[in-house]
Amino acid sequence: MTRTFAALADPTRLTVVEELMQRGELPAGDLVSHVGMSPPAVSRHLKVLREAGVVTQRADGTKRYYRVAPESMRAIVDWTIAHRSFWEASLDRLDAILAEEGGAHNE
Amino acid sequence: MTRTFAALADPTRLTVVEELMQRGELPAGDLVSHVGMSPPAVSRHLKVLREAGVVTQRADGTKRYYRVAPESMRAIVDWTIAHRSFWEASLDRLDAILAEEGGAHNE
DNA sequence: TTAATACTTAACGGTTTACTTAATTAACGA
DNA sequence: TCGTTAATTAAGTAAACCGTTAAGTATTAA
CATH class of the missing domain: 1.10.10.10 (Winged helix-like DNA-binding domain superfamily/Winged helix DNA-binding domain)
Structure with missing residues (x-):
């Protein structure tokens, strides 16, 4: 990698x-x-x-x-997917914070 | 990047x-x-x-x-997504070839 | 076979990288 | 305040990287 x-x-x-x-x-x-x-x-x-x-x-x-x-590009995608639970959750949380600050909720 | x-x-x-x-x-x-x-x-x-x-x-x-x-990980994901049409199409084509060789089709 | 085209490998110099040990800064506890 | 812990910055060195020009390889065409 x-x-x-x-x-x-x-x-x-x-x-x-x-x-x-x-x-x-x-x-x-x-x-x-x-x-x-x-x-x-x-x-x-x-x-x-x-x-x-x-x-x-x-x-x-x-x-x-x-x-x-294309396999090499896929390898990068796979690497990010392998750790998706980390950055996805973190960004969702960030989204939630930003949404709350904005006064709106995206359920 | x-x-x-x-x-x-x-x-x-x-x-x-x-x-x-x-x-x-x-x-x-x-x-x-x-x-x-x-x-x-x-x-x-x-x-x-x-x-x-x-x-x-x-x-x-x-x-x-x-x-x-997490934004840095997202940046990588975004970069791959920006060029997705390339590697996705190429790998789909590869998948199709492999599927045909294997005698099966994944609809 | 000779010459031209397309590209790679060789050789060299300057800059960056990545480690080590030693010295320095900063925060905490006795 | 003094010493300990946690981490960084400083200094020095060996290796790797990236660019150049010059030389070599291979394929095509005259």
Whole structure:
């Protein structure tokens, strides 16, 4: 889990992941021009994401197409769900306090 | 968002956060004995978590009680939800493939 | 086979991270 | 006030991270 979080802890990598989720699949070159950084730098970031299982690579000719591995996103969702009882309850309580302050009750 | 992920990208800090979510609230000292590290090291980790908004601190006498800020967990949930259409669709498709392979359909 | 394209790996330097022990601050009790 | 407990900040060091340019690999096309 820490490896997944570490992969998303860098602004460039987070941008790449969000771009890939929006566009579906992109070659490394497109990501280079999108993040405005040297190809080697982007290549290293992609390697980190790959080794963390956040993205997968597909080769076609000289191009390497990348896409986000949905399982990795699911892993994050699952982690939050595993501790849902904590933050859900806490936020419900917060909601209740705010509602009471506001003078209204959401039953 | 990267700051939150970075805070959770360290094994010691993730352990601390999970422990705090389970137990609700703990003084720094309890976390020190739980993670088996020197007090200064844990203190620095707690500072990182605090500055990332992942935990909050409450002073009582000489003790500093820590708890997880539910908003930070919610922020992660919201981030996954913002991109849900991507990973949900992808995994549904995967589910469909697996279901077909298994010979069964989950309507 | 030679050249061009797409990308990765190598090598290097500067910054950040994460631990250690030692020193410091703050609150409480005798 | 003095000493103890709880925690933080200071200082120092080794490792990891992130960017660059230069060099290498592989695929396509002339």
